[in-house]
Amino acid sequence: MRTGTTFRVSALPTALIDTICSSGRDAAGRPVETVVAGGGEPLRCCLRDAEAGEALLLFGYAPPVAAGPYREIGPIFAHVTGCPGPDQAGGYPAAWRGRPQVLRAYDRRGRIHGGRRHDGTDPESVIAELFADPAVRQLHSRNVVYGCFMFAVDRAE
Incomplete structure (x- = not known):
């Protein structure tokens, strides 16, 4: 591993997930979907893959980048409730x-x-x-x- 560069990985903030849940709308204004995990869905709230049977949200998310032509909205999964966040x-x-x-x-x-x-x-x-x-x-x-x-x-x- 190369040293000398320090960095921070960011999972989805809990406040954002709370807002999505309370509004029922995603970054594009579309309804949020609740799904049951089949297993393997990448969870952006805790940065791991879902286990089969977990309750998940599926919604459009605009990653953190300045507004402009490169800003995009894409699908992501997160826990519906009770996510402890990333392990590390x-x-x-x-x-x-x-x-x-x-x-x-x-x-x-x-x-x-x-x-x-x-x-x-x-x-x-x-x-x-x-x-x-x-x-x-x-x-x-x-x-x-x-x-x-x-x-x-x-x-x-």
């Missing part, structure tokens, strides 16, 4: 280590500024490489097959 607060999600992902880099204006695919064995090295560019302000981890947002990675200041 701030670090790379242990449950997703070994999962290939794309790290998409964004600059301060919210524009895509490069990216890399990694195989999941040493994501910290890829994070460090992308953050070596001073123009990169944030990374979004994305599912390789579906392109869905998984979590944000910020420089630790």
Whole structure:
């Protein structure tokens, strides 16, 4: 693992999930769906895969990036209630280590500024490489097959 770059991984804030639940609407104004997990759905509230039978929300989410042409809304899963959050607060999600992902880099204006695919064995090295560019302000981890947002990675200041 490459050292020298400190970063923070962000799961969905509990307050956002509470707002989604109380309004019943997602980032696009569409109704939120409640589903029963088949198992394996990536949960953005606790940064692990769902177990079969868990009650989940499925809704459109706009990842944290400045408003502009690169801001998008995509589907994500989260627990309906009672989520304890990520096991390893701030670090790379242990449950997703070994999962290939794309790290998409964004600059301060919210524009895509490069990216890399990694195989999941040493994501910290890829994070460090992308953050070596001073123009990169944030990374979004994305599912390789579906392109869905998984979590944000910020420089630790």
